[in-house]
Amino acid sequence: MDLTCPLPLQDYPYVLLAHGGGGRLMQQLIDRLFRAAFTSVANHDAAVLSLGGDRLAFTTDSYVVNPLFFPGGDIGELAVNGTVNDLAMAGARPLYLSVGFILEEGLPMATLWRVVQSMARAAERAQVAIVTGDTKVVDRGKGDGMFINTAGIGRVETREPIAPDRVQVGDVAIINGDLGRHGLAVMLARDALEFESPIESDTAPLAELVLALLENDIQPHMLRDLTRGGLVASLHETATAARVTIEIDEPVIPVREDVAGACEILGFDPLYVANEGRFVVFVAENQVDRTLEILRRFEVGAGAVEIGRVTAAGSAGVVARTALGIRRPIDLLSGEQLPRIC
Amino acid sequence: MDLTCPLPLQDYPYVLLAHGGGGRLMQQLIDRLFRAAFTSVANHDAAVLSLGGDRLAFTTDSYVVNPLFFPGGDIGELAVNGTVNDLAMAGARPLYLSVGFILEEGLPMATLWRVVQSMARAAERAQVAIVTGDTKVVDRGKGDGMFINTAGIGRVETREPIAPDRVQVGDVAIINGDLGRHGLAVMLARDALEFESPIESDTAPLAELVLALLENDIQPHMLRDLTRGGLVASLHETATAARVTIEIDEPVIPVREDVAGACEILGFDPLYVANEGRFVVFVAENQVDRTLEILRRFEVGAGAVEIGRVTAAGSAGVVARTALGIRRPIDLLSGEQLPRIC
Numbered sequence: 001m002d003l004t005c006p007l008p009l010q011d012y013p014y015v016l017l018a019h020g021g022g023g024r025l026m027q028q029l030i031d032r033l034f035r036a037a038f039t040s041v042a043n044h045d046a047a048v049l050s051l052g053g054d055r056l057a058f059t060t061d062s063y064v065v066n067p068l069f070f071p072g073g074d075i076g077e078l079a080v081n082g083t084v085n086d087l088a089m090a091g092a093r094p095l096y097l098s099v100g101f102i103l104e105e106g107l108p109m110a111t112l113w114r115v116v117q118s119m120a121r122a123a124e125r126a127q128v129a130i131v132t133g134d135t136k137v138v139d140r141g142k143g144d145g146m147f148i149n150t151a152g153i154g155r156v157e158t159r160e161p162i163a164p165d166r167v168q169v170g171d172v173a174i175i176n177g178d179l180g181r182h183g184l185a186v187m188l189a190r191d192a193l194e195f196e197s198p199i200e201s202d203t204a205p206l207a208e209l210v211l212a213l214l215e216n217d218i219q220p221h222m223l224r225d226l227t228r229g230g231l232v233a234s235l236h237e238t239a240t241a242a243r244v245t246i247e248i249d250e251p252v253i254p255v256r257e258d259v260a261g262a263c264e265i266l267g268f269d270p271l272y273v274a275n276e277g278r279f280v281v282f283v284a285e286n287q288v289d290r291t292l293e294i295l296r297r298f299e300v301g302a303g304a305v306e307i308g309r310v311t312a313a314g315s316a317g318v319v320a321r322t323a324l325g326i327r328r329p330i331d332l333l334s335g336e337q338l339p340r341i342c
Numbered sequence: 343m344d345l346t347c348p349l350p351l352q353d354y355p356y357v358l359l360a361h362g363g364g365g366r367l368m369q370q371l372i373d374r375l376f377r378a379a380f381t382s383v384a385n386h387d388a389a390v391l392s393l394g395g396d397r398l399a400f401t402t403d404s405y406v407v408n409p410l411f412f413p414g415g416d417i418g419e420l421a422v423n424g425t426v427n428d429l430a431m432a433g434a435r436p437l438y439l440s441v442g443f444i445l446e447e448g449l450p451m452a453t454l455w456r457v458v459q460s461m462a463r464a465a466e467r468a469q470v471a472i473v474t475g476d477t478k479v480v481d482r483g484k485g486d487g488m489f490i491n492t493a494g495i496g497r498v499e500t501r502e503p504i505a506p507d508r509v510q511v512g513d514v515a516i517i518n519g520d521l522g523r524h525g526l527a528v529m530l531a532r533d534a535l536e537f538e539s540p541i542e543s544d545t546a547p548l549a550e551l552v553l554a555l556l557e558n559d560i561q562p563h564m565l566r567d568l569t570r571g572g573l574v575a576s577l578h579e580t581a582t583a584a585r586v587t588i589e590i591d592e593p594v595i596p597v598r599e600d601v602a603g604a605c606e607i608l609g610f611d612p613l614y615v616a617n618e619g620r621f622v623v624f625v626a627e628n629q630v631d632r633t634l635e636i637l638r639r640f641e642v643g644a645g646a647v648e649i650g651r652v653t654a655a656g657s658a659g660v661v662a663r664t665a666l667g668i669r670r671p672i673d674l675l676s677g678e679q680l681p682r683i684c
Binding site: 006018038041046052059061096102105 | 405
């Protein structure tokens with residue numbers, strides 16, 4: 001192994017908040033530092049492992065959201081749904097979760113109990129079992145109330161691989177509903193900002209929807225939840241891996257009026273804001289109608305809509321067609337507009 | 343689910359460092375709070391899951407050791423070996439690890455690279471693949487440099503269950519070497535105390551030893567690494583689950599002279615100090631010689647020794663026979679003598 005740090009230390013001698021933000025800097029950290037050392041690491045939300053005749057998906061996420069409770073959810077619900085969704089994005093049925101708590105000395109025990117109950121309810125809803133765990137406590141001032149890690153195991157239910165490089169020219173991108181609520185809900189709770197209508201997080205388990213697609217012979221080429229970095233980060237990841245151009249139709253992308261208003265006031269772009277119950281699925285054109293019909297059977301898929309398509313191969317990029325019909329490239333941010341939203 | 347917190351909030355309204363310490367308070371937190379909500383959680387280091395004809399072990403641990411580097415190891419090596427060892431204690435061959443980093447803004451990138459390289463080396467040594475990961479960054483002052491979570495999957499290699507309640511009267515307890523080095527190494531590094539001879543952590547992967555026992559038809563009734571809470575916590579866990587008395591022969595327990603000296607000065611009891619490369623195995627009396635012979639084939643088992651036996655059923659307890667032949671009960675501490683040693 002090379003002993004020199006593969007990241008240019010003169011550019012980034014210290015870890016920045018942006019390194020955890022789902023943008024360019026996090027991508028650089030993963031590609032250049034982690035992959036240099038961990039050569040077997042998966043290039044998707046979950047690793048797919050062959051074990052005992054089954055193919056298993058295995059994934060992990062830590063949750064550091066601030067504040068711990070926000071309209072529509074809390075860190076515990078997020079920690080269950082987030083890992084459930086990472087497994088679903090690999091075409092897997094989520095089965096088992098582990099949970100690791102890092103608690104700060106002085107955390108009210110009642111807060112821990114509230115979060116633990118929320119995790120139990122979320123696990124029941126997503127039909128996964130929390131089977132193993134760990135607790136560490138750090139000194140006061142060395143944590144932030146509570147951090148949670150969940151890892152998950154699921155059974156892969158699709159024969160065809162689901163991966164960014166499977167996306168082809170002509171494929172259609174579909175999302176399951178309106179964007180931007182989770183990030184804003186957390187942001188508004190953090191700063192105790194009050195808007196006329198409360199904006200609630202969209203946190204929800206998505207496995208049911210994905211499994212329904214698979215059971216109905218839909219073959220997704222790629223699935224990706226729209227978490228850190230929002231829709232744009234997810235599309236860029238796919239465009240880069242598949243070396244394609246993805247063109248989205250900006251006016252059809254659903255954003256609730258209150259969310260759009262709050263974004264305007266706060267200076268955020270809802271296409272970059274994190275969601276916790278939204279995903280993009282790429283399918284062949286002849287599967288679009290059926291995909292939309294299946295997704296819309298579910299409450300969390302009621303707003304499913306086609307948002308764009310893969311228009312060209314050979315160069316990676318994301319392009320938005322605006323209401324005026326103008327095409328403008330949409331860049332990846334270097335970090336995250338809203339730190340610590342998950 | 344009961345909405346009232348099952349822990350008596352008037353006694354412990356806030357999380358204490360001791361709740362992460364491997365003693366009575368952590369046991370209470372697990373038994374009364376986590377198990378009340380997470381009914382499927384395993385009562386051992388790892389959960390054993392039936393999946394696709396295989397039995398898999400699944401486990402997780404977070405690492406918050408302070409400082410990140412100490413004589414003999416670092417947080418990265420610990421995070422790999424610790425989870426590898428939890429799998430081994432379930433009689434499993436460790437196969438795959440996930441890794442979740444929680445980084446504090448401002449952490450030197452070179453520090454992260456050093457830890458990541460150490461993890462890669464430890465994974466290679468233990469023959470596990472790091473296959474999936476996640477990175478979060480928290481604001482300066484809301485973390486402590488770096489926390490790491492690892493979760494692990496292994497294939498269970500024994501037909502007979504390995505569990506504390508399998509231990510029987512007459513069973514012999516064997517450990518694989520001297521005690522107390524890890525906890526002291528971290529403690530001395532933290533306080534920059536200098537002793538004549540440097541005390542190095544014993545951190546090491548233990549799966550090889552366990553697999554060698556299983557391949558040679560040794561049937562361990564119980565395996566437990568001697569981490570948080572040391573030998574005493576591990577013995578108490580077994581004694582409580584099996585409702586047996588375990589009697590250990592204090593003079594035969596190996597403790598290096600420099601470790602014993604440092605413990606005396608600092609007021610620690612080496613039987614309670616955490617190790618990261620030590621475990622206890624309970625076997626039937628007729629398998630003792632063979633177990634010792636197999637363990638001693640390995641560098642990390644060269645000091646294997648019989649330390650005691652299960653003397654009575656019906657009431658749970660740990661008793662030490664001192665050098666003078668006196669029997670005294672050895673209690674579980676409420677917390678941990680040394681916080682944040684893993």
